Amino acid sequence: MDEQLFFKKLNSLCTVKEIFDFLSSLEVMSDTMASGALQRISEVEVDDNGLKNPEGVLENEVFRALCFQFEFESSKLSNTGLLNALQALIKLRIDPQSTLMASLLSEGEERLGKGQLTVKNLCALGESLLELEGPSCATLEQIMNHMQEKDIENWSPREMVMVYKMLQVTVREGEQYQDLLNRMNSVTLTIVSQLSPKFTSIILNSLVVLHQTQAVPLVTALCKHSVKHIPYFTGDELVNVLEAFLYFGHREQIFTEALETHVPKSIFTMHPQTVSRVMQYCCRKMILSKPIFDAVAESFISDADRFTTDQIAEYIIPFGTLNYLPPSASSLFRKLETILHTRFSRFQPRTLLNLLHSCVLIQRYPVNFLPKIFSPYFLQQLQAQPPGLDRIVTSQLTQLFLTVTLECPFYEGPKLLPKYQVKAFLAPHGSLDVHLLKRVKTGLLYLLKKRMYFASEVSTPYFYTVDIEIKLDEEGFVLPAAQCEEVHRRIALCIDGQNRFCVNNHNLLGEEAIKQRHLQLLGYEVVQIPFFETESLQNCRKMAEYLHKKIFPHTYGLSC
Numbered sequence: 401m402d403e404q405l406f407f408k409k410l411n412s413l414c415t416v417k418e419i420f421d422f423l424s425s426l427e428v429m430s431d432t433m434a435s436g437a438l439q440r441i442s443e444v445e446v447d448d449n450g451l452k453n454p455e456g457v458l459e460n461e462v463f464r465a466l467c468f469q470f471e472f473e474s475s476k477l478s479n480t481g482l483l484n485a486l487q488a489l490i491k492l493r494i495d496p497q498s499t500l501m502a503s504l505l506s507e508g509e510e511r512l513g514k515g516q517l518t519v520k521n522l523c524a525l526g527e528s529l530l531e532l533e534g535p536s537c538a539t540l541e542q543i544m545n546h547m548q549e550k551d552i553e554n555w556s557p558r559e560m561v562m563v564y565k566m567l568q569v570t571v572r573e574g575e576q577y578q579d580l581l582n583r584m585n586s587v588t589l590t591i592v593s594q595l596s597p598k599f600t601s602i603i604l605n606s607l608v609v610l611h612q613t614q615a616v617p618l619v620t621a622l623c624k625h626s627v628k629h630i631p632y633f634t635g636d637e638l639v640n641v642l643e644a645f646l647y648f649g650h651r652e653q654i655f656t657e658a659l660e661t662h663v664p665k666s667i668f669t670m671h672p673q674t675v676s677r678v679m680q681y682c683c684r685k686m687i688l689s690k691p692i693f694d695a696v697a698e699s700f701i702s703d704a705d706r707f708t709t710d711q712i713a714e715y716i717i718p719f720g721t722l723n724y725l726p727p728s729a730s731s732l733f734r735k736l737e738t739i740l741h742t743r744f745s746r747f748q749p750r751t752l753l754n755l756l757h758s759c760v761l762i763q764r765y766p767v768n769f770l771p772k773i774f775s776p777y778f779l780q781q782l783q784a785q786p787p788g789l790d791r792i793v794t795s796q797l798t799q800l801f802l803t804v805t806l807e808c809p810f811y812e813g814p815k816l817l818p819k820y821q822v823k824a825f826l827a828p829h830g831s832l833d834v835h836l837l838k839r840v841k842t843g844l845l846y847l848l849k850k851r852m853y854f855a856s857e858v859s860t861p862y863f864y865t866v867d868i869e870i871k872l873d874e875e876g877f878v879l880p881a882a883q884c885e886e887v888h889r890r891i892a893l894c895i896d897g898q899n900r901f902c903v904n905n906h907n908l909l910g911e912e913a914i915k916q917r918h919l920q921l922l923g924y925e926v927v928q929i930p931f932f933e934t935e936s937l938q939n940c941r942k943m944a945e946y947l948h949k950k951i952f953p954h955t956y957g958l959s960c
């Protein structure tokens with residue numbers, strides 16, 4: 401039978417019985433046809449749980465005859481027949497130690513040594529060896545050495561993807577194959593538009609594992625190309641793409657918009673780990689997407705009982721970090737409280753602390769659990785879990801304690817001992833916009849005439865640092881910043897640059913929101929100076945007029 405007709409007929413058959421009946425009707429077939437038959441059997445008969453009907457396949461006379469031909473005539477097979485058969489038999493879970501598999505592997509490795517394999521053959525052999533022996537297989541390095549001599553421009557997308565996968569496991573240290581990688585990155589850039597969702601995800605994952613931070617044009621092109629594939633990625637593929645966005649520091653507005661369309665529609669069928677990565681992506685990129693967060697809240701309320709403790713934390717923490725309460729907030733936090741009551745002891749100490757700290761950022765107070773958090777036993781657990789009671793942990797504990805002191809006066813449980821408290825909260829790196837601070841200070845100087853009437857970056861006894869402090873006496877006159885007597889009012893200017901807000905709107909981040917809330921409760925008059933109100937102020941006088949209205953709204957305007 402003509403090969404083209406054979407494969408057309410073979411691919412139309414949907415059961416293993418139909419395939420065996422068809423093969424029985426043929427008097428002769430080439431090794432390529434025979435290996436194609438094995439591949440079709442594996443496609444029809446293998447699912448996620450393995451062979452559907454092992455006896456019906458492995459004991460079948462036609463199947464055994466095919467295997468006999470491949471085992472005893474391996475040296476006469478074409479490269480394609482040999483390697484396609486090997487791949488199909490691996491998928492069919494044939495014992496790797498059997499004489500059949502040993503014969504095919506031995507023949508494949510012999511041809512590799514003689515340099516007889518094409519790029520397509522090398523990829524097929526590499527894929528088989530990865531499946532059988534894993535990353536430790538020494539032959540993979542030999543395959544890669546042959547690959548270096550091949551003409552990359554003619555590789556198909558599938559071949560390119562397979563070489564990236566092999567490089568992922570063979571490159572251990574140094575830049576052994578960096579020249580090959582550089583050439584591959586350049587050629588892949590020209591075929592990005594041809595890549596399927598699966599291939600896009602695999603290449604992005606390889607670029608992360610291989611630390612290809614210099615391949616910016618390729619990463620950018622792949623990230624843009626991934627947008628149209630969002631509805632078609634599997635959960636694992638989408639996780640790979642999100643991790644690449646995070647690793648390379650890439651952000652694409654149209655990618656976020658595509659997620660906002662996809663996630664709410666698919667939330668109840670998505671794996672919790674995939675949703676966790678979506679939330680991690682939004683959190684790390686400071687993207688407050690209300691459609692995604694609202695859908696995730698609904699999913700948590702319905703399904704959180706089946707989540708791991710890490711997934712529970714990964715779902716909830718971004719709400720606090722980005723300072724957002726969804727419409728279903730009351731049900732969301734009621735569900736979280738129920739879970740904490742039943743599974744409290746299963747959380748890792750640091751995960752639990754991160755979770756509860758994120759709740760107080762958005763005024764959800766875990767008072768029922770704080771006695772356990774402030775207990776010596778829990779603090780010892782925190783100390784034992786690396787990196788121990790570092791500055792981040794002690795800052796979170798202190799802020800929890802300050803929150804219940806200021807916002808939950810009814811709390812009568814254990815207090816946090818002074819030895820676990822920090823003297824000052826660790827300001828997030830780069831949280832103070834020095835350029836905006838300088839403009840505000842120049843405006844204040846114009847307004848108040850002398851530098852002595854305000855102080856910047858003032859440490860307080862309450863752990864927070866005030867960006868700019870102005871003191872007033874009882875009659876409302878400005879006092880020198882150094883004066884401590886007769887201070888009737890303290891004004892805290894919060895210089896809120898763009899990095900204190902979510903990237904896509906003017907929503908203040910949780911850490912800054914709780915600071916401003918606490919400063920008010922501690923007696924300060926908090927005046928917010930957000931970047932978006934000052935961008936259009938073109939000179940010093942305009943800034944001074946703006947500051948006058950913000951700080952002293954009930955007094956006359958500038959006299960000069």
